[in-house]
Amino acid sequence: MNSASQSQIGFFGIWLCDALNPTLSDRLLENALSRAEGMRLAIACEPIIQTHPDVRVTVSIGVAMWTQTTSGITAMIQAADMALYHAKLSGRNRVRVTPVEYSE
Amino acid sequence: MLASHSSIPPWLLSAITILLNQSPDGVHILDSTGHLIYANDTFLHMLGRTPNDGLPRHVGEWEALRTADEMTDLVAGMIANGHPFLTRHRRRDGSIYDAAINVSTISHEGQSYLFCTVRDVTEQRQLEATVREREEQYRLLVADLREVVFRTDAEGRWIFLNPAWHEITGFDVDTSLGQIFLEYVYPDDRQRNIALFQPLIERTKEHCRHEIRYLHRDGGFVWIDVSARLTLDAQGNATGTAGTLTDVSERKLAQDALYESEARFRTIFFEDRSVKLLINPDTGQIVEANQAATDFYGYPYDHMIQMRIQEINQLSYEETEREMHNATERSKNYFNFRHRLASGEIRDVEVFSNTLKIKNKTLLLSFIHDVTEGRRAEAALRESEARHREMFENAPFAIVRSLPDGTFLDVNPCFAHMFGYASPEEFLVAGSNATDLYADPTRRADLWELCQNSQDHIKVESRYRRRDGSTFEGNLSKQIVRHSNGEVAYIESFIEDVTERSQILLDLQTEHDFALTVMHTMGQGLTVTDTSGRFEYVNPAYAQSMGYQPADLIGKRPEDLTSDTALHDLQHARDYRLEGKATTYESCLIRADGTLVDVQITGTPRWRDGKIVGSIAVITDLTERKRIEAELRLANAQLHAQMEELRDLQNQLREQAIRDPLTNLYNRRYLDETLPREIARVQRMEHQLAIMMIDIDYFKQINDTYGHVAGDETLRTVAALIQSRLRTSDIACRYGGEEIICALIDTTLAVCRREP
Numbered sequence: 001m002n003s004a005s006q007s008q009i010g011f012f013g014i015w016l017c018d019a020l021n022p023t024l025s026d027r028l029l030e031n032a033l034s035r036a037e038g039m040r041l042a043i044a045c046e047p048i049i050q051t052h053p054d055v056r057v058t059v060s061i062g063v064a065m066w067t068q069t070t071s072g073i074t075a076m077i078q079a080a081d082m083a084l085y086h087a088k089l090s091g092r093n094r095v096r097v098t099p100v101e102y103s104e
Numbered sequence: 105m106l107a108s109h110s111s112i113p114p115w116l117l118s119a120i121t122i123l124l125n126q127s128p129d130g131v132h133i134l135d136s137t138g139h140l141i142y143a144n145d146t147f148l149h150m151l152g153r154t155p156n157d158g159l160p161r162h163v164g165e166w167e168a169l170r171t172a173d174e175m176t177d178l179v180a181g182m183i184a185n186g187h188p189f190l191t192r193h194r195r196r197d198g199s200i201y202d203a204a205i206n207v208s209t210i211s212h213e214g215q216s217y218l219f220c221t222v223r224d225v226t227e228q229r230q231l232e233a234t235v236r237e238r239e240e241q242y243r244l245l246v247a248d249l250r251e252v253v254f255r256t257d258a259e260g261r262w263i264f265l266n267p268a269w270h271e272i273t274g275f276d277v278d279t280s281l282g283q284i285f286l287e288y289v290y291p292d293d294r295q296r297n298i299a300l301f302q303p304l305i306e307r308t309k310e311h312c313r314h315e316i317r318y319l320h321r322d323g324g325f326v327w328i329d330v331s332a333r334l335t336l337d338a339q340g341n342a343t344g345t346a347g348t349l350t351d352v353s354e355r356k357l358a359q360d361a362l363y364e365s366e367a368r369f370r371t372i373f374f375e376d377r378s379v380k381l382l383i384n385p386d387t388g389q390i391v392e393a394n395q396a397a398t399d400f401y402g403y404p405y406d407h408m409i410q411m412r413i414q415e416i417n418q419l420s421y422e423e424t425e426r427e428m429h430n431a432t433e434r435s436k437n438y439f440n441f442r443h444r445l446a447s448g449e450i451r452d453v454e455v456f457s458n459t460l461k462i463k464n465k466t467l468l469l470s471f472i473h474d475v476t477e478g479r480r481a482e483a484a485l486r487e488s489e490a491r492h493r494e495m496f497e498n499a500p501f502a503i504v505r506s507l508p509d510g511t512f513l514d515v516n517p518c519f520a521h522m523f524g525y526a527s528p529e530e531f532l533v534a535g536s537n538a539t540d541l542y543a544d545p546t547r548r549a550d551l552w553e554l555c556q557n558s559q560d561h562i563k564v565e566s567r568y569r570r571r572d573g574s575t576f577e578g579n580l581s582k583q584i585v586r587h588s589n590g591e592v593a594y595i596e597s598f599i600e601d602v603t604e605r606s607q608i609l610l611d612l613q614t615e616h617d618f619a620l621t622v623m624h625t626m627g628q629g630l631t632v633t634d635t636s637g638r639f640e641y642v643n644p645a646y647a648q649s650m651g652y653q654p655a656d657l658i659g660k661r662p663e664d665l666t667s668d669t670a671l672h673d674l675q676h677a678r679d680y681r682l683e684g685k686a687t688t689y690e691s692c693l694i695r696a697d698g699t700l701v702d703v704q705i706t707g708t709p710r711w712r713d714g715k716i717v718g719s720i721a722v723i724t725d726l727t728e729r730k731r732i733e734a735e736l737r738l739a740n741a742q743l744h745a746q747m748e749e750l751r752d753l754q755n756q757l758r759e760q761a762i763r764d765p766l767t768n769l770y771n772r773r774y775l776d777e778t779l780p781r782e783i784a785r786v787q788r789m790e791h792q793l794a795i796m797m798i799d800i801d802y803f804k805q806i807n808d809t810y811g812h813v814a815g816d817e818t819l820r821t822v823a824a825l826i827q828s829r830l831r832t833s834d835i836a837c838r839y840g841g842e843e844i845i846c847a848l849i850d851t852t853l854a855v856c857r858r859e860p
Binding site for chain 1: 780798801810821825850
C-alpha cells in the first residue's frame with residue numbers, strides 16, 4: 001500500500017474509530033467530554049478581563065449523560081453537580097464525569 | 105540458466121534445496137502440461153500437506169478457480185508469456201486461500217517448465233477489503249452529515265467536500281473541487297480569514313476554529329463555524345488542511361435579532377418622540393424616563409428619575425395609588441390625568457399604562473399623551489362656532505329656530521328681550537311652544553301652511569304676545585330650511601318689532617343700509633346672485649377669504665370659483681333654489697392663488713314681488729373643522745401606532761424575561777421550563793442529552809481582587825466563550841451566581857445508528 005493511501009487511512013481512521021468502535025453511548029460521552037474539554041481550554045487560554053489580560057480564569061466542569069435509567073431532571077443535574085464537585089476536589093480547572101449512575 | 109550448466113556440483117544442489125525449502129514463498133515447478141515437477145516444503149505446507157503425504161500430480165488438484173483443462177492451457181500460455189497473477193488455492197482439507205503467483209520460464213533439454221513462487225495473500229486481501237468497506241462506510245457517513253467535511257491541499261484548493269457543501273452553500277461539489285477555498289469566503293471576511301488561519305500555517309496552533317461568512321450561490325452569505333487543522337505527511341510536512349464547516353446562520357440570525365430587539369427597545373423607549381415613563385407601581389418611583397419625557401415635564405433627567413409620579417400627578421395620593429393599583433390589575437390601561445410640569449403649568453394628559461415584568465419586577469410602562477393641544481383644538485372649533493353665533497347673538501332683530509312641532513332649537517338674546525325674558529336660556533327653560541308666541545293661538549298653524557305653500561318662505565306681519573301678556577306688532581320673515589333629501593331641518597324666523605323699527609330706521613337711515621352693514625361686518629362669506637347666477641354683491645369676508653377684492657368678483661359666476669369636483673353639487677343646489685327652497689351643502693372653492701378651500705354653503709332664494717330674483721348664500725370656511733377632523737384622525741392613528749409599539753415592546757420584553765441580562769444566556773426559569781420538554785424529546789427521538797455544569801474557579805477571589813465590574817466582565821466573557829462553542833440545539837443558562845449549565849442535545853445519533 002502506498003503512502004498516500006496510508007495517510008488517508010490515518011485521517012479516515014480517526015473517524016472510523018469514533019463512529020464504529022466500542023459502544024454508541026461511549027462515543028457520545030466522549031463527544032460531550034471533548035466538547036467540555038474544549039470549553040475548559042478555550043476559557044483557560046483566553047484573556048478574560050480586559051484590564052488584566054494576564055489574569056487567567058479557569059472553570060471546573062461536571063458532565064452527566066442522560067441514560068434510560070436516569071430518574072429525572074433533578075437527578076441529572078445532581079449527577080452533573082456531583083461531577084463538578086469531583087472536578088473541584090481534584091484540583092479545579094478540569095472536566096469530570098459522574099463515574100457511576102447517580103440516582104435519588 | 106540451469107540448462108546451460110549441465111553438471112552442477114552436488115553440494116550446490118543441496119544448498120539450493122535448503123534455500124528453496126526455507127523460502128517464505130511456496131515454490132513449485134510445472135511442466136508444460138501442468139504436471140508438478142517440484143514443490144518446496146513451504147508450498148506443500150501452504151497446500152496443507154506434509155512431505156509424507158506425497159506430491160500432488162497436477163496443478164488442477166489445488167487450483168480452486170479453474171478446471172484442470174483450463175489450467176493446462178493457462179500454464180502453456182504462461183510459459184510463452186508469463187506474468188504475475190492472483191488466484192485461489194484449495195488446501196488438502198478443502199479450505200481456500202488467496203494466492204499471489206509470480207512465474208518465470210525455465211528451459212531444459214528442449215523442454216520448457218514454469219517456475220512459480222506463491223504467496224498467501226488472504227490476510228492482505230481481507231485487510232484491503234476491510235479498508236474499502238470502511239472507506240465506503242465513511243463516505244456514506246460524511247454524505248449524510250449536516251456539517252461539511254473538507255480537505256484542502258497545501259495551496260488551499262478543495263480536494264474533498266461532502267454533499268453538505270452543496271446543501272449549505274448551494275455550490276456544486278464537483279465544480280468547487282480544485283478551486284481555492286478563499287474564493288468561497290465572503291469578500292469582506294477574506295482578510296480576517298487569512299489572519300485566523302495564520303497560527304495554523306505558522307504551526308503555533310494545531311487547530312483553529314472561528315465563525316466566518318461564506319458566499320452562498322444565490323448571492324447572499326451563510327455564517328459558517330469553521331473548524332480546521334493541518335494535515336501532515338509522514339515526515340511532518342503540511343499537506344493541506346482538513347476540518348468541518350457548520351452552518352450557524354440560524355444562531356447568528358437569532359443573535360442579531362436579539363441585538364436588534366434590544367436596539368429597538370432602546371429606540372422605542374428612548375428615541376421616540378412620545379413621552380414615556382417606567383414607573384414602579386408599588387412606590388410610584390419613576391424608574392426610567394425618555395428624552396421626550398424630560399423635555400415635556402421640564403426636569404433634568406437625574407432629577408426626574410428620583411421623583412415619584414405622585415409629585416407630578418395632580419390627583420391626591422390615595423386617588424393616584426388607587427389608579428395605579430387598577431393599572432397593575434389591568435382592569436384599565438388608560439386614564440385622564442392632570443400632570444404638573446416643572447414650570448408649574450398643568451397639562452391634561454392621557455396615560456396609557458401597561459405592566460411589564462423586568463428583572464422579576466413588575467413595572468408600569470406609561471405613555472403620556474398631552475391632550476391639552478387637542479382640547480385647545482376643540483376649543484378653536486367651538487370658537488369658530490361661536491363666531492357664527494356672534495351675529496346671531498348680537499343681531500338687532502329676533503332670530504328663532506324651531507322645529508315643525510313648535511319646540512325651540514335656539515333663540516337669540518334679542519328675541520328673549522323682545523318677549524320679556526332676561527336671556528335665551530330663561531326662555532328655553534320656560535319650555536314655551538311656538539304656538540304660544542302668537543296673540544292668536546291658531547296663527548302659527550296657518551302661517552306654517554302658508555309657508556309650505558309659498559315655496560318655504562313667507563314674509564308677513566303678525567301680532568305677538570309677550571311673557572307678561574302684552575302684545576306687539578312684528579314683521580315676520582319665515583324660512584323653512586331643508587336637508588338635501590327634502591326633510592325639514594328647522595324653521596328659521598326673523599321677527600322685527602315694528603314698534604322699535606322707526607328707531608332703527610333713524611339710526612341706519614334705510615333698511616338697505618342696515619342689511620349692508622350686517623353683510624359687511626359679518627365674519628362669514630355672503631354672496632348675492634341675480635337670476636343669471638352672477639354675483640351682484642359679495643361681502644368683504646368672502647372676497648378676502650377667496651383672495652380677491654370684492655369689486656373683482658362682481659359679474660363673475662360661482663362656477664368660476666368652484667372646483668370641478670363640486671360643480672355638480674352647485675348645479676344641484678341652484679336647481680333646488682330655483683324651486684324656491686333653501687339648501688345647505690358642502691363645496692370646494694378655488695382661491696385666487698389656486699389653493700382650494702372646503703366650505704359649507706347655505707343658499708336661500710331671493711324674493712321680490714313673489715318672484716325669485718336670484719339667491720343669497722352664506723359661505724362658511726370648513727378648513728378649520730377639516731383640520732381638526734384630520735388632527736383627530738392623526739391622533740387616532742398615532743394612538744394605534746403606540747398600541748402597536750406597546751405590543752412589540754411586550755414581545756421583546758417576553759424575550760428579555762427568559763434571558764439573564766448580564767450574560768445574555770437563558771435564565772434558570774427558562775431551563776426549568778424547557779429541560780423537561782427537551783428530555784421528553786430526547787426520549788422520543790432517541791437523541792442523546794448531556795448536562796454540563798460549569799463553575800468559575802475562585803470567582804469570589806476575582807471579585808475581591810479586581811472588583812465587581814471585573815467579576816461581571818468575567819461572567820460575560822466566560823458565558824460568551826461557552827455560547828460560541830455551542831450548537832443551535834444546545835441550551836446554555838446561568839444557573840446560579842457563577843454557575844452555568846449547558847444542556848447538549850446530540851441530534852446526530854440517527855446518523856450514527858445507521859452503522860452496523
